[in-house]
Amino acid sequence: MDALEGLTVLDLTSQIAGPYATKLLADMGARVIKVEKPGGDAARSLGPALHDQPGTERSATYQFLNTNKESVVLDLKNEAGREALYRIARLADMVVQSFSPAQEERLGTTYEALRARADVSVLSMTNFGHTGPYRDYKLSDTVVFAMGGEMFSHGLLDREPLKLGGTAALLQCGAMGAVAAMGAVHAKEVHGVSQHVDLALFDTQINSIDRRSAAILAYRFSGRLQERAAGPSAGVAGGIYPTADGYVEVTATSGSYWLRFVEMIDDDALRGPKWLDPAFAMSPAAKEEADAIVYPWMLTRTKLEVWAEARRAHAMVAPVLTAMDLANDPVFRERGLWTEVHHKILGTLPMFGRPYVFEKTPWRIRQAAPMLGEHTDGVLAEAGYPAAEISRMKSQGVAG
């Protein structure tokens, strides 16, 4: 049995953040009916493409974000398309959308419009919410992290602030969408309350626990601003060290972390009371003396060998893994970080696996991401459209 069995979600999201929210629901067993515009979700053209050959069904981004979903193509700019949307909404418990407030008005997907036709909760994942001076402003992964997240203190003091890798900030906003969606699911199932959940991506980042919310509070409390660091590390050891084949992240601040680090290196020259004296430990001389021992030790080991030594000593040291490391790592593979999908056109492919392991209601991929419009006929039929009407809608470009 799946945890979200029996829950039907009408998914009007596109690109990255919204589809990640509904992916989390779909992968736990919700039925997610994704409505795509004619031509499809723009994420279908996002890279990387399988074997670097672009195509509607070949985007890794789309394939990852849309596992376990159904694809229905509808033109919501057309009145008949909107009518079909409302009828499909009656099959659903919840609608998740990522249109801008102006698009919601234009396409007839405001909370009021949807509620007039179906008993659904509606989660709107907009850039900046439905009110306020930035309401109609645009966002990207970089801009939402710059404005909302703690980009200001990420990077080095004499350089520009840095974004996160990939599209991490947008995916974080998607994860918050899933949390909010589950709140609405509980409220509806327990209290019988359908409602509008207004989630602004900007707000998600402003509330980010990755230093941001505490940095804002700290400024309010004390007037102090979190600044970018002058350099990557402070004190006698710590930061990122090169190894024979890559890097490791080290925390060895004084006290027990330092003692465990020394236990890992296992060199008597690093033992003794002087290393525990803060005045010495924070001096450049101490760092120079320690580095002369630590660097050669690191450079004669691979990052995974260093990690094995670190685990033995319980040192706060971990390897800086690359995507290829993660793809090939036998321990993570054995644990199930990777799985497989069977795609009708692409065949069997490795797919990035689960974010959690459930004892009784497993995360699982029941089907690969849908082909464009794969489920249009079936879902429209379920919504009450006769076959002749469906073909007429398709020939007129209302459905696809």
Add this chain to the structure above:
Amino acid sequence: MNEYLPLAGIRICDFTAVWAGQTATMYLADMGAECIKVENPFIWNPMTRAASPRINRMMAAFAPPWIAGHPNGEPGPRPWNNCPAFIQVLRNKKSFTVDSRRPEGLAIVKSLIRISDVLAENLALGTLEKIGLGDAAIRAERPDIVILHMPAFGRTGEYIEGRGYGAHIDSVAGSTVLRGYRDTAPSSNVQIFAGDFWGGMHGAFAVMTALRHRRRTGEGQVIELSQAESSAQMFPQAALDAAWNGRDSGSIGNRSIEGFVPNGVFQCAGDDRWLALSCRSDEEWQALVRFMGSPAWATRNGLETAPGRAAAEDEIEERIEEWTSRHDLYDLFHGLQAAGVTAGPVMSAKDAVEDPHLAANGAWTRLRPRTTTRRPTSRRRRTGSRSRMCV
């Protein structure tokens, strides 16, 4: 209104510490769960209660603001009650102190478990087992409980003895290697805690799905959330490029993996002022060019398409920064957005606090009665339910 909070009536026995775990239960508490934070008065809760129990004004000035920016810079005699990180992540929770290492204390904890719906923990692997609270012992008290474990590197396999907090999880998850400058080695990267944010949200989501299953079937279960494996999902494009195409990604700085050119962060007039800018389409590029006054370098042939611009990306970035450095950040922000270009300021905490949009949307709320300072509200407003405040 409280009776409509989605998780009203759900009680959490909360053994989480540091960031990821406490963030997961924070979201659950925000949604109405009664979160009882079990603390041992003889064991310091690092990273969130305060930088140290004995921190004084001078020490606080040397520690990062997020952990040591106490009100007016003064930690006072009870720094564990007014540290910014603590005020944020312990909101809506109750504190319950007990020494669970002693038999009498363990008995008290067990009686709390008997009346709890969820037990959450992210302690070093084996900590709960050591005090006699393995899964079987927990379920002996409460058979239908939902147990959330959030180990750093899993509960099975060779890596379980690994130790680390957010920064180390970021490294193993493949985050660190992707977020440096294009022209520097990863050894110049600083520590951040993206994985704590991610793990917290996924932990809260996972518990809520398990609670739905329990409501429908009466069945509890154990959830294992390996923080590193979960956080690796933040970079699916890099992971699948490796698995499908045999290509390994490095850092591309502030450039875009979505094909946006230009995409970056550019210095503006003034001290430490930066504009984030993404041309998400060729139309946005044309709008940017017009907004800059159509300079000759930008209107030459070849830059109309993203691939054409990618071939000249270094030059484009230099030219844009020459231009932005002569202008006020917020003039550019509003002007570019009005022109249809995706752009925004890199906001410091000060900028966020003074931001008119956040103020207009009621982003801040005042806490009473323990403090008169403000914190961000929960990011959701919904009809029929609301966030509570009882820090």
